[in-house]
Amino acid sequence: xxxxxxIRESLGDRVFLGIIYAFLIFVLVIVIYPLIFVLSSSFSxxxxxxxxxxxxxxxxFSLEGYKVIFSNPAILTGYINSIIYTVLGVLINVVLTVALxxxxxxxxxxxxSLIMMLIVFTMLFSGGxxxxxxxxxxxxxxxxxxxxxxxxxxxxxQVIIARTFFQATIPKELNEAAxxxxxxxxxxxxxxxxxxxxxxxxxxxxxHAVGTWNAYFDALIYLKSPELFPLQxxxxxILILNSVDxxxxxxxxxxxxxxxxxxxxxxxLIVVATVPILCIYPFVQKYFVQGIMIGSIKG
Amino acid sequence: MVFPGMESSSILDTxxxxxxxxxxQLTARRKWKxxxxxxxxxxxVLAPIAYFIIFKYLPMYGxxxxxxxFSIVKGITGSDFVGLKHxxxxxxxxxxxxxxxxxxxxxxxxxxxxxxxxILLALAxxxxxxxxxxxxxxxVTFAPYFISTVVMVSMIIIFLSPRLGFVDHIVRAVGLxxxxxxxxxxxxxxxxxxxNVWQGIGYGAVVYLAALAGINPELYExxxxxxxxxxxxxRHVDIPGIAPAAIILLILSVGQIxxxxxxxxxxxxxxxxxSTSEVIxxxxxxxxxxxxxxxxxxxxxxxxSVTNLILLVVINQFAKRISENxxx
Numbered sequence: 001x002x003x004x005x006x007i008r009e010s011l012g013d014r015v016f017l018g019i020i021y022a023f024l025i026f027v028l029v030i031v032i033y034p035l036i037f038v039l040s041s042s043f044s045x046x047x048x049x050x051x052x053x054x055x056x057x058x059x060x061f062s063l064e065g066y067k068v069i070f071s072n073p074a075i076l077t078g079y080i081n082s083i084i085y086t087v088l089g090v091l092i093n094v095v096l097t098v099a100l101x102x103x104x105x106x107x108x109x110x111x112x113s114l115i116m117m118l119i120v121f122t123m124l125f126s127g128g129x130x131x132x133x134x135x136x137x138x139x140x141x142x143x144x145x146x147x148x149x150x151x152x153x154x155x156x157x158q159v160i161i162a163r164t165f166f167q168a169t170i171p172k173e174l175n176e177a178a179x180x181x182x183x184x185x186x187x188x189x190x191x192x193x194x195x196x197x198x199x200x201x202x203x204x205x206x207x208h209a210v211g212t213w214n215a216y217f218d219a220l221i222y223l224k225s226p227e228l229f230p231l232q233x234x235x236x237x238i239l240i241l242n243s244v245d246x247x248x249x250x251x252x253x254x255x256x257x258x259x260x261x262x263x264x265x266x267x268x269l270i271v272v273a274t275v276p277i278l279c280i281y282p283f284v285q286k287y288f289v290q291g292i293m294i295g296s297i298k299g
Numbered sequence: 300m301v302f303p304g305m306e307s308s309s310i311l312d313t314x315x316x317x318x319x320x321x322x323x324q325l326t327a328r329r330k331w332k333x334x335x336x337x338x339x340x341x342x343x344v345l346a347p348i349a350y351f352i353i354f355k356y357l358p359m360y361g362x363x364x365x366x367x368x369f370s371i372v373k374g375i376t377g378s379d380f381v382g383l384k385h386x387x388x389x390x391x392x393x394x395x396x397x398x399x400x401x402x403x404x405x406x407x408x409x410x411x412x413x414x415x416x417x418i419l420l421a422l423a424x425x426x427x428x429x430x431x432x433x434x435x436x437x438x439v440t441f442a443p444y445f446i447s448t449v450v451m452v453s454m455i456i457i458f459l460s461p462r463l464g465f466v467d468h469i470v471r472a473v474g475l476x477x478x479x480x481x482x483x484x485x486x487x488x489x490x491x492x493x494x495n496v497w498q499g500i501g502y503g504a505v506v507y508l509a510a511l512a513g514i515n516p517e518l519y520e521x522x523x524x525x526x527x528x529x530x531x532x533x534r535h536v537d538i539p540g541i542a543p544a545a546i547i548l549l550i551l552s553v554g555q556i557x558x559x560x561x562x563x564x565x566x567x568x569x570x571x572x573x574s575t576s577e578v579i580x581x582x583x584x585x586x587x588x589x590x591x592x593x594x595x596x597x598x599x600x601x602x603x604s605v606t607n608l609i610l611l612v613v614i615n616q617f618a619k620r621i622s623e624n625x626x627x
Contacts, residue, residue, distance in 0.1 A: 013529045020423045024436050027420060031440050031497065034454060037465055052468050100347035103340040110330050115344065119351060124554065125608050127358025128600030129580075130587045134364075134375065135357045151354050154347060185339040214447030217562050221588055232449045239453035240566055263463055270450050277445045285438065289505055 042066070042267035046260030049267065064261065065268030075269075077227060078234035082213055085230055089149040089212040094204050096154050098197075101162035102189055105170070123156045133221060147222040148230065152215070158204055165200040166193065202287045210277060235273055239266050365598035378594075385598035394582065402578040405564075406556045408492050414552060416496045417503030418545060422537055424504065425511045426529065437508075440501025452566040455494050456481065482571035491567060491576075506548070507541050514540040546624040554611030557603050579603050 040058045041049050048059035069075055103109050104116060126132070132151070141147045170193055178188045194201070216232035223229060242262075334341060360375075365385055367378040389395055420440065427433045446454070458464035459480040467477055480486050514536060522532045561580035568576045579599060587596030611626075619625040 010528060016529045017426060020426050023419075024423055024427065024432075027500070028436050028439055031443060031501070033465075034458060034497075035442070037458075038454065050462065052462065055465070055468075096347045096350060099343040103344050106337075106340065108333055108337075109340060110334055115348070118356075122351060122355040124611060125359070125604055126355065127360070127362040128597055128604060129583055130593050130597040130600065131358035131361030131364065131375075132354070133588065134361055134593070135354065139353070150350075153354075154350050159347075185337055186343070189343075210445060214445075214449075216447070216449050221584075232447055235447075235453070236449045236566065239449065240456065266453060266457060266463075270454060273450055274446055278442060281442060281445055282438070285441065289509075 046264040078231035082231040105166035369594040421504040421507035443498040444502040484575040
């Protein structure tokens with residue numbers, strides 16, 4: 001049997017398979033090398049980083065960059081703010097998404113196709129940046145913590161994913177039985193549907209948490225007070241605008257050392273900002289893949 | 300064999316049929332009874348619907364400032380009506396063609412490179428029989444999805460910067476002079492598009508891998524019996540299998556062709572590259588919020604949204620014509 005297979009695998013096929021493996025290894029290296037480069041640089045000394053001696057592994061292992069970061073009040077404030085926005089945002093997001101998606105999953109819900117249409121339309125067309133800004137402004141939430149969690153509270157694709165999930169996994173008979181037992185709709189949702197929907201809730205939480213943690217645009221346009229800035233804005237100021245002088249971060253005496261530290265700091269900051277999410281990723285990958293797959297089902 | 304459930308479901312069916320014939324009034328009344336009985340469900344949707352009204356539909360209503368001379372004192376509906384003045388001003392401004400050219404250039408480039416890339420990855424991964432290798436590649440290529448735009452852009456800046464980045468190390472190792480890549484307008488599109496592919500290829504491949512996993516195994520058996528080579532199998536089984544998903548995603552991305560992501564472009568911009576990096580969304584932000592020219596930039600934005608919507612409808616009709624796959 002094995003021999004027969006070996007014969008059938010023609011030379012052309014084997015060459016082709018070789019090309020495929022080469023291609024995948026190429027992709028793998030291209031994706032992973034920048035990540036390793038950043039990680040290794042962040043653990044190197046500033047001199048090694050500046051002189052370009054870091055290629056693959058850390059050179060002159062040091063934690064200078066990290067020490068500076070964790071003693072910087074702005075970065076810590078940003079971290080705390082980002083955690084607040086993410087937790088609060090996810091909470092609001094999940095409650096609203098379920099509250100919308102569950103009724104819409106009922107075939108008997110009156111107006112369901114109309115509501116669905118109006119919601120999906122907002123995906124295709126929007127009033128635009130300025131009208132949205134003016135609306136937010138007129139609500140009086142500019143430059144408050146609410147502006148970071150309310151305008152993006154619901155994502156249409158999440159509603160679609162959740163609705164599809166509820167339709168597919170909650171048997172109608174279960175609902176009818178609960179109704180006969182005198183269970184209210186909200187009671188049923190709370191006591192039966194939600195415990196059965198842990199997978200989809202994990203998906204909602206993850207997508208929204210990653211989105212909120214990584215977002216900077218809303219903060220850029222709606223926030224003025226530095227004490228409300230999320231981590232991403234602080235990162236932008238330090239990494240891209242170079243606006244924070246390393247001299248204000250540490251008491252380094254020599255300019256050269258300061259300059260080097262500033263470069264090193266960038267690598268450490270990237271690691272500090274990305275690692276929390278990357279750490280949970282292997283554990284939650286399953287849910288992410290599930291979420292994308294449910295979302296791709298036309299519904 | 301009769302299942303206990305079958306009988307009752309057939310009874311329900313006849314009942315539904317009888318009710319259907321009894322006309323509209325009864326269904327309306329039954330509907331109302333349903334609403335009353337399930338009032339809690341209607342209560343639940345109130346808050347989310349309020350969200351959509353406030354944060355999505357009010358701004359759409361407010362988009363009329365594009366046709367007015369907005370003044371903060373007079374408010375949205377009280378400001379003077381000026382018709383198409385801002386649109387005409389935009390069409391006639393020297394920026395118009397530059398913005399259109401940059402925006403379309405970047406998104407068409409994105410589409411040509413970014414659309415097939417995840418398909419290629421998925422098709423290649425699908426050929427791999429070594430589960431561990433497959434999982435590793437999938438996991439690693441997916442990881443950059445978690446990197447934020449700010450971090451992504453700073454990585455690009457660092458890698459391309461003349462002193463720190465490994466790209467510069469390579470350039471110098473080959474014996475060339477250091478290049479300030481982000482300062483050269485001609486490189487901007489490639490930097491943007493290729494880094495997007497780097498970040499999104501693994502995420503994009505997931506949908507296609509799911510589609511590939513859903514292909515009927517009998518088709519592969521049949522292909523094997525017919526003596527199809529690997530390439531033939533990919534062409535005649537794999538690609539038709541993922542075509543529906545690919546077409547839907549293609550329609551969606553064509554519908555977004557005038558929407559080049561603001562977040563990344565804005566951060567990648569510097570005074571040296573704006574001649575190719577200024578796109579509609581960044582222009583709207585700069586003119587509108589930074590320059591406080593609300594009405595004009597709302598007009599630019601509205602022009603953009605409407606164009607996108609029209610494109611989406613057209614491409615969807617087109618897709619409907621030539622294949623069975625469409626959004627609606």
